[in-house]
Every structure is written in C-alpha cells, then in structure tokens.
Amino acid sequence: MLSNACKYAIRSILYLSIYSDKTNKIGVKKIAEELETPQPFLAKLLQQLTKNKLVSSTKGPNGGFYLSDENRENSIWDIVENIDGVKKFNQCFLGLSKCEDANPCPVHYIAAPFKNKILSDFRDKSIARFTSEIIDTNKVLSLKDYDALKLD
Amino acid sequence: MLSNACKYAIRSILYLSIYSDKTNKIGVKKIAEELETPQPFLAKLLQQLTKNKLVSSTKGPNGGFYLSDENRENSIWDIVENIDGVKKFNQCFLGLSKCEDANPCPVHYIAAPFKNKILSDFRDKSIARFTSEIIDTNKVLSLKDYDALKLD
DNA sequence: CAAAAAAAAGATATTTTTATCTTGAATTAT
DNA sequence: ATAATTCAAGATAAAAATATCTTTTTTTTG
Ligand code: FES
Ligand code: FES
Numbered sequence: 001m002l003s004n005a006c007k008y009a010i011r012s013i014l015y016l017s018i019y020s021d022k023t024n025k026i027g028v029k030k031i032a033e034e035l036e037t038p039q040p041f042l043a044k045l046l047q048q049l050t051k052n053k054l055v056s057s058t059k060g061p062n063g064g065f066y067l068s069d070e071n072r073e074n075s076i077w078d079i080v081e082n083i084d085g086v087k088k089f090n091q092c093f094l095g096l097s098k099c100e101d102a103n104p105c106p107v108h109y110i111a112a113p114f115k116n117k118i119l120s121d122f123r124d125k126s127i128a129r130f131t132s133e134i135i136d137t138n139k140v141l142s143l144k145d146y147d148a149l150k151l152d
Numbered sequence: 153m154l155s156n157a158c159k160y161a162i163r164s165i166l167y168l169s170i171y172s173d174k175t176n177k178i179g180v181k182k183i184a185e186e187l188e189t190p191q192p193f194l195a196k197l198l199q200q201l202t203k204n205k206l207v208s209s210t211k212g213p214n215g216g217f218y219l220s221d222e223n224r225e226n227s228i229w230d231i232v233e234n235i236d237g238v239k240k241f242n243q244c245f246l247g248l249s250k251c252e253d254a255n256p257c258p259v260h261y262i263a264a265p266f267k268n269k270i271l272s273d274f275r276d277k278s279i280a281r282f283t284s285e286i287i288d289t290n291k292v293l294s295l296k297d298y299d300a301l302k303l304d
Numbered sequence: 305c306a307a308a309a310a311a312a313a314g315a316t317a318t319t320t321t322t323a324t325c326t327t328g329a330a331t332t333a334t
Numbered sequence: 335a336t337a338a339t340t341c342a343a344g345a346t347a348a349a350a351a352t353a354t355c356t357t358t359t360t361t362t363t364g
C-alpha cells in the first residue's frame with residue numbers, strides 16, 4: 001500500500017521528531033543505521049523531504065537533519081502525499097479504478113473502514129501530536145526491529 | 153499491499169467463479185476485456201494459476217478457462233500465496249521486519265486488526281462460498297468499473 | 305583562511321514488476 | 335485429415351522502484 005520510500009520517510013520523520021531539534025541535528029548515516037534503511041537512498045529521500053519543507057537541514061560540521069516546529073505541524077499524510085501521492089491510498093484493494101460505496105468490490109466493506117481509519121489518523125494529527133502520543137502511552141513503539149526506540 | 157498481478161488473479165477467479173463452469177469456458181481475450189486488464193499479462197497469470205490447480209483450462213475451439221468444483225474449494229488466500237507469497241501480507245505497515253503485538257510500530261494497532269480481518273476472510277472462505285455471498289447479498293459487486301458484473 | 309564535515313545535486317546502476325511477442329502443442333469442428 | 339481456435343511455454347521488452355556513486359556547495363571549526 002505504501003512504497004518502501006514512503007515507509008522510510010515516515011519512519012525517518014518520526015525518528016527525527018523524537019530525537020532531533022534545532023540544536024541537535026542528526027546525519028543521514030546515523031539515521032540510516034538506526035532505521036536499518038539503505039543509506040544513499042535515504043539521503044535522496046531526506047533531500048526531497050527537505051526541499052518540500054517536511055524536514056529541515058543544515059550543512060557542514062554538526063549539521064544534519066532535524067524537525068523544526070513548523071515541520072512538526074505537518075501530518076503523516078503530508079509525507080504520504082509527498083512521496084507516494086494521494087492516489088495510492090484511495091485505490092481499491094482489488095485494483096478497481098474507483099473505490100466507493102456506490103460501486104463496491106467484493107472486499108470493499110472490509111477494506112474501506114480500515115483505509116478511513118488510517119487516513120484520518122494520518123491526516124488529522126500533527127507529527128507533534130502523533131509523536132507525543134507515542135511517548136505518552138509509554139509503549140515500546142519501535143521504528144526498527146526490536147526496541148531500538150524504546151523510551152526509557 | 154497486493155501486487156497488480158495478484159489483484160488481476162483474484163478478480164479473474166471471482167469472475168470465472170460467477171460466469172464459468174466445465175461446459176462454459178471463457179477465453180483470455182474475453183476475461184481481459186471484461187476486467188480491463190492487459191491481455192498477455194493476464195494470459196501468463198492464468199497459465200500459472202492453471203499449472204498450480206487454481207483454475208482449469210482446455211485448449212482448442214470452445215476451449216478456455218473455467219473453475220472446476222475442486223478449484224472452487226480453494227480460498228482467496230490460496231491465490232495470494234500463489235502469486236505474491238505469504239510474506240507480503242504479514243509485513244508491517246511501516247516496513248519493520250516483523251509485525252507483532254510485542255513490538256508494535258506506531259500504526260500497528262490500527263493496521264493489525266484490518267490485516268487479521270482480511271486474512272481470515274481470505275483464508276476461511278472457499279471461493280465457492282465467497283462467490284455465493286456476493287450473489288446472495290445481491291449487491292452490485294462489480295469486478296471492474298461501474299457495474300459490469302451487476303447481477304440482474 | 306584552510307580543512308573537514310555534511311547535505312545537495314545530478315548521473316548512473318540494479319532489481320523487480322509489469323507487459324508483450326513469438327512459436328509450439330492440443331483440441332475441436334468441419 | 336485439415337484448418338481453425340485456444341492455451342502453453344519461453345524469450346524479450348519496457349517501465350517503475352530501489353539503490354548507489356560522484357561531484358559540488360555550504361557551513362563550521364580550528
Ligand atoms: S471498491 Fe475495492 S476496496 Fe473499495
Ligand atoms: S508492527 Fe507495524 S503494522 Fe504491526
């Protein structure tokens with residue numbers, strides 16, 4: 001449903017949201033290691049996300065990527081739009097050209113509620129809120145295998 | 153989540169389940185037109201599905217593809233396994249290597265119930281039952297755009 | 305200022321998915 | 335039998351997604 005690129009992007013931004021700020025930037029190398037994603041590919045992605053104001057960056061020593069307060073006001077949905085485009089998500093689970101109640105495919109009534117739920121979660125919460133919920137519930141919500149992002 | 157190939161396969165088999173039997177076979181050309189899928193690609197798929205006993209076929213004039221009673225005892229899940237493999241479906245929505253309650257990603261508790269629901273629907277019902285439910289509810293459950301498969 | 309660090313940009317490569325084409329084999333109707 | 339029809343099989347092609355490499359630019363630190 002989401003491309004690898006998009007998954008990497010979401011994970012990166014959630015990671016940056018938890019661990020970075022203006023005074024604590026993080027380089028691609030570190031991010032790629034933490035999230036176990038291909039480094040140069042992630043670099044390209046972050047480049048694109050930066051150009052589109054979803055993440056921030058500075059060059060030079062102690063430079064790297066981080067999320068500004070403005071960046072944190074975006075939603076996960078903004079990331080999806082940026083990388084995969086909107087269509088990807090509105091598509092029918094079985095590949096019909098339109099997914100709508102008026103013309104449901106055989107699994108529409110199973111798939112549609114899920115899509116709506118994910119969609120509203122992605123669209124209605126800011127990155128900031130999404131992140132604080134992760135932190136507040138104090139669950140081990142890892143971004144890569146095992147508990148890499150365990151908040152202790 | 154599912155590949156195009158797999159979507160084509162599922163739609164084809166549901167189509168054949170509704171419209172074909174031993175005495176009424178349907179050619180690739182017709183199927184591809186009805187489902188609006190690329191014809192030679194679908195031919196390859198049907199070939200594979202036939203080899204793997206998920207559909208039946210005969211050559212020659214009035215030949216074509218159809219579902220035998222045995223074919224109808226398979227599940228949608230069998231199709232998915234055949235084309236995309238099992239893994240595809242067990243994957244984490246954000247791309248972690250494992251999707252499990254013990255190590256949930258930030259959207260796990262939204263995605264997991266959906267996956268379980270689809271999975272059980274796909275796995276526990278035979279094609280035959282799936283199809284008769286489509287017919288019985290008498291809904292316009294089309295397999296391609298608009299109401300191509302409207303059961304009147 | 306010079307050197308090092310790090311992202312930006314652009315080019316290239318690999319892999320996977322999707323799609324097509326060509327030839328061969330089986331079946332049926334005439 | 336023969337010709338027509340339709341699937342089978344294998345080779346090939348095109349497109350998209352994923353991944354890497356090289357060079358340039360910016361920034362910071364010493
Ligand atoms: S029409 Fe297929 S998922 Fe909605
Ligand atoms: S861990 Fe991500 S969907 Fe289950």
